[in-house]
Each structure stands twice: as structure tokens, then as C-alpha cells.
Amino acid sequence: MAVSDQVNADVGNGGGVRQRSRASIERRILEAAESVFAEAGFNGATTAEIARRAAIPKANLHYYFNTKEELYQQVLTGIVNTWLHTADEITIDADPAQALAHYITAKVELARERPIPSRVFANEIIHGAPHLGKYLGSELRAWVDTKAKVIRGWIAAGKMRDIDPKHLLFMIWASTQTYADFASQISAVLGKEQLSPQEYKAVARQVTEIILRGCGLTPPTQI
Amino acid sequence: MAVSDQVNADVGNGGGVRQRSRASIERRILEAAESVFAEAGFNGATTAEIARRAAIPKANLHYYFNTKEELYQQVLTGIVNTWLHTADEITIDADPAQALAHYITAKVELARERPIPSRVFANEIIHGAPHLGKYLGSELRAWVDTKAKVIRGWIAAGKMRDIDPKHLLFMIWASTQTYADFASQISAVLGKEQLSPQEYKAVARQVTEIILRGCGLTPPTQI
DNA sequence: GATTTTTCTGACCGAATGATCAAGTTTTTT
DNA sequence: AAAAAACTTGATCATTCGGTCAGAAAAATC
Structure with a gap:
């Protein structure tokens, strides 16, 4: 969300295709990350495997999430919010x-x-x-x-x-x-x-x- | 135990200093491994950190336990036997x-x-x-x-x-x-x-x- | 349609890791 | 005390990993 805001802040298309696709790919990455983190833990999880399951190149994953830590934080936050x-x-x-x-x-x-x-x-x-x-x-x-x-x-x-x-x-x-x-x-x-x-x-x-x-x-x- | 048997099989000293010290150092390594595995999981655990906590060089650790996998197996087996x-x-x-x-x-x-x-x-x-x-x-x-x-x-x-x-x-x-x-x-x-x-x-x-x-x-x- | 912005990607890098090895030292055996 | 066996260790290697980068491709903006 924060990343999306920052990057698209100046795009005046009112939430068009661009933002929808960004949201959808971020969701796909987060889902892939969730399963990899669950199977291997933070240390055992590799960004390469997450990228593979999200069906994108690893470099592209790092375009949406700068670090593995940031990705993990978002997964944890999502879980926690679900449970609150x-x-x-x-x-x-x-x-x-x-x-x-x-x-x-x-x-x-x-x-x-x-x-x-x-x-x-x-x-x-x-x-x-x-x-x-x-x-x-x-x-x-x-x-x-x-x-x-x-x-x-x-x-x-x-x-x-x-x-x-x-x-x-x-x-x-x-x-x-x-x-x-x-x-x-x-x-x-x-x-x-x-x-x-x-x-x-x-x-x-x-x-x-x-x-x-x-x-x-x-x-x-x-x- | 299996490693100890194999290496000391031909030593005819009836469980002298050599075997006692081997058993003691193996115990020290296993204890160090236990704590590192607990903190970081199998993937996150490093043999270097285990060796550090056991206060021996990493190469020496690999003399007693060939692979990280073998070390992990022994830790798991020990736990399981404790619980049986x-x-x-x-x-x-x-x-x-x-x-x-x-x-x-x-x-x-x-x-x-x-x-x-x-x-x-x-x-x-x-x-x-x-x-x-x-x-x-x-x-x-x-x-x-x-x-x-x-x-x-x-x-x-x-x-x-x-x-x-x-x-x-x-x-x-x-x-x-x-x-x-x-x-x-x-x-x-x-x-x-x-x-x-x-x-x-x-x-x-x-x-x-x-x-x-x-x-x-x-x-x-x-x- | 030209320009700018955003998205995508292969190639690459430094650091860390599991494991090896050869050359030692110490202990045991004879 | 010589020989053999067991143990120790610094140096090193191949692989993997997180992350970077330059530049191409696509989309949006003007």
C-alpha cells in the first residue's frame, strides 16, 4: 500500500488499469511469499522461490518489494490484521x-x-x-x-x-x-x-x- | 553414537579417556546445535554459529558430524527419545x-x-x-x-x-x-x-x- | 507521435555458507 | 621410541543468496 501510494502518487488516472494491475500483482507476490515463508521460515525462504511461484523474474519482485524483510513484514501484518x-x-x-x-x-x-x-x-x-x-x-x-x-x-x-x-x-x-x-x-x-x-x-x-x-x-x- | 562406534570400533581401551572426551565434545556440539536450531530453524542455522557456541573451529565440527543434516537428525532423535x-x-x-x-x-x-x-x-x-x-x-x-x-x-x-x-x-x-x-x-x-x-x-x-x-x-x- | 513515466528483465556482484583438504599435533599402541 | 591412529585447524572451494544495475519494453501523458 505504502509502496503503491508513493509510486503512483502523481498518476492522475483515478485508479485505472495501472493501479489495478499493480494491486493484483502485489497480491500474487504476497500469496506466493506467504506459502514460501510458511514452508521454510524467514531464513529458509528465498526470493527466487517466491518469484518463481508468483511467475515473475526475481528482479521484478524486487521492483515491487525492495527487500525480503519488507515482504515478510507485509505478510505478518496481513495475518495480524486478519486475527485482530x-x-x-x-x-x-x-x-x-x-x-x-x-x-x-x-x-x-x-x-x-x-x-x-x-x-x-x-x-x-x-x-x-x-x-x-x-x-x-x-x-x-x-x-x-x-x-x-x-x-x-x-x-x-x-x-x-x-x-x-x-x-x-x-x-x-x-x-x-x-x-x-x-x-x-x-x-x-x-x-x-x-x-x-x-x-x-x-x-x-x-x-x-x-x-x-x-x-x-x-x-x-x-x- | 553411530559415528562414535564407527570411529572408535578398533580402540581397545575399554572406554577410556579418549571415548569419554569424544562423548563430552559431541554432547557439547549437540547442545550448541540444539540452541541454534531452535533459534533459527534448520535452514537458518549455520554450522559456523554452532561451532562458535561449541567453542571449536568449524572444520573440527565437521570431523565429528559430517553434515549439518546429520547433526540435525541427532538433535531430533534425542528430543524424540526424551519424549517417548x-x-x-x-x-x-x-x-x-x-x-x-x-x-x-x-x-x-x-x-x-x-x-x-x-x-x-x-x-x-x-x-x-x-x-x-x-x-x-x-x-x-x-x-x-x-x-x-x-x-x-x-x-x-x-x-x-x-x-x-x-x-x-x-x-x-x-x-x-x-x-x-x-x-x-x-x-x-x-x-x-x-x-x-x-x-x-x-x-x-x-x-x-x-x-x-x-x-x-x-x-x-x-x- | 514525441516525451516522460512506469514496468520488466538478464546479467551480474559481494557476502555468506556447507563442506573439503592437506598439513599439522596429540594420543595410543606396539 | 617408533609407528599408527585419532584429533585439530587454517585455508580454500563451489554454490547459493539477497540485492543491484543498465537498459529494453510498455504505458501514460503531453
Whole structure:
């Protein structure tokens, strides 16, 4: 976006073919980068391979993104923005069982539908988050503080057992994202290439049941 | 071990200074490799950095381990062997609540005491386990089948709720190992360099409580 | 249609990396 | 103490990687 703005700032065509094509090629590059970063990590990923998957010469890739670092940052930013609003239903007025069930279900569905960005993010965290800068300690931390306060409100209102909200969130993250991040292990152990949509639903149901009962809540009736 | 056998096969000194020093230097190299692989992944790790941390010239490292791949394999094998016997208490005759509580507690303690190998393993899995060969689909799969059968026995005996044993194991793995693999995220979100032993105990207690209650079990009284 | 701007690309470069090797030194064996 | 085996190491090599550059091609602007 920033690059696009800068380069096309003086083009007075009001978002014509030029800008559309630039946006589309940048999207193609970012998609290719996403998959390469997921498979090989930042260090293992090569700009040559990203260019190959985007079907452009490497020099052309460096025309759109100056450095590999810049490309990685954009991929990470995209992932993070996607994740920021996944728990909007966790509010003080919501029913805890319903809200948590929805959150867990949504997270499992995300693990099924978009496992690749999840892996890029997980890889970054495992290696100590060297490229995420202060994001974890500022924005994500504030997000968690907000949600934790909501859950503490539920507990104070006697709606659920007294548990540590933040570690509950960590447990939900772990239990759901494991189906994206560690998919290869799960596939191998279960002896199947990939889980069916039905199996993902069963996973969501079981994780929800265990977490909710663990919090002293009654899981909402399944449809 | 294989390298050591081969090189020292004809030395008839019955495990003297020579072999002791070889074992010790190999251990030092493996420890250095473990930390470098954990921080940078297989691709990002450099033999030069491993040699530096082991305080030997790079050429000498290649005397003990021919290739980086061989070094990585030994690190992975070591981790895997460490993990094989962590759930020995999960047997058909055991009390489910006690056995699962012990397993979860042991896993959290392992996450605290040995996070580095956990990260090497996690990194390998995230990238599709390209260096683990058939291990996941054979040995680990058989291990999970065995434990799943035990848990199904518990369920059949009416000792706990009817849940899918394998996905329960995945959930336990995820919820415990997240404290090793994603430590940087947890630290940043909680705003503390690292968790205290007391906090790890609280984590183990809460994860145990949620999982056990989720399985319709009563957590054993804490000491 | 000429000029300017943007996009594209093959060729290339310096740095880093995994691995090798030959020439040493030390230890063990005889 | 001579010979053999094991160990150490600086120097070096081929390859790969991220990134650059000059100039061609295409598109937009005048």
C-alpha cells in the first residue's frame, strides 16, 4: 500500500488499469511469499522461490518489494490484521458459554481455512518474534488485557468458575491453532492426508465441550 | 553414537579417556546445535554459529558430524527419545484423573525445563516434518494408538465421559507445549520476562482442572 | 507521435555458507 | 621410541543468496 501510494502518487488516472494491475500483482507476490515463508521460515525462504511461484523474474519482485524483510513484514501484518477481530463476540454482556463456543468454533474454522498464515505467524513466534517488534507487547497485550477483563467480569458476576482468563486464552489459542500449525503431525498420527469438514466440526465441538465444562459452563446445544 | 562406534570400533581401551572426551565434545556440539536450531530453524542455522557456541573451529565440527543434516537428525532423535516415555503412567489400570493430571503436570514441567528441544521439534513439524521421515506416521502413530486404546478402555469402564482420545491428546500436547514453543508471545502478553516456578505450577493446575472437568473427572486434590 | 513515466528483465556482484583438504599435533599402541 | 591412529585447524572451494544495475519494453501523458 505504502509502496503503491508513493509510486503512483502523481498518476492522475483515478485508479485505472495501472493501479489495478499493480494491486493484483502485489497480491500474487504476497500469496506466493506467504506459502514460501510458511514452508521454510524467514531464513529458509528465498526470493527466487517466491518469484518463481508468483511467475515473475526475481528482479521484478524486487521492483515491487525492495527487500525480503519488507515482504515478510507485509505478510505478518496481513495475518495480524486478519486475527485482530476474531473474538469480537467476547463482551461483558454476552453469555459466556455462547461467546466462548463461538470463539473456539471460529478459531477452528480459521485453522482449517487459512492454515498457511497461521504457520508463518507460529514460526515467527517460535524463533522469538524477531521481526514482530513491539507488536506482541503493545497491541496484542492490550487486546488480551481487554478480553481478560471481560472474562473476569463474567467470573465476578458468578457466570463461570474462577479461572485465570489469560491462560484460558492461551489454552484456546493452542488447542485450536495446533490444527493449523501442527497439521503434518496430526495428519501422520491419524493416518489421513487431511481432516474432513465433519472432523473439523467434531474437533470444534470437543474442544468447546472440554473448555466450557472446564470453566463450569454448559456447552450450548449443538445444531 | 553411530559415528562414535564407527570411529572408535578398533580402540581397545575399554572406554577410556579418549571415548569419554569424544562423548563430552559431541554432547557439547549437540547442545550448541540444539540452541541454534531452535533459534533459527534448520535452514537458518549455520554450522559456523554452532561451532562458535561449541567453542571449536568449524572444520573440527565437521570431523565429528559430517553434515549439518546429520547433526540435525541427532538433535531430533534425542528430543524424540526424551519424549517417548512421558506418558508411561497412562495405563488401563490407572485412575484416569490421577494419570492425566500427572501427564499434564509432567508436560508443563518439561515445557519449563527443556523448552529448547521442544522448539526445534515444533519448528520441524510446522514446516511439514521434512527431516522426520516416517517417524510420525509409524512410531508416534503407534504410540498414540496405544494410549488412545487405554483411554477408550477408561471410557468403556464408565470412568470418564465419552470423548475422542486422540484429539484429547492433541489438546494436551498443544496446551502444554505452547508454554515452550510460544514462550516469547506469552512473555510479551503477560509483560514479564519469564514465568516463575509458581506460575508454572498454577498453569499446570489450571490446565489440569479444565481438561479433567472437561472429561467429566474430578481433579485430584492439590498438595 | 514525441516525451516522460512506469514496468520488466538478464546479467551480474559481494557476502555468506556447507563442506573439503592437506598439513599439522596429540594420543595410543606396539 | 617408533609407528599408527585419532584429533585439530587454517585455508580454500563451489554454490547459493539477497540485492543491484543498465537498459529494453510498455504505458501514460503531453
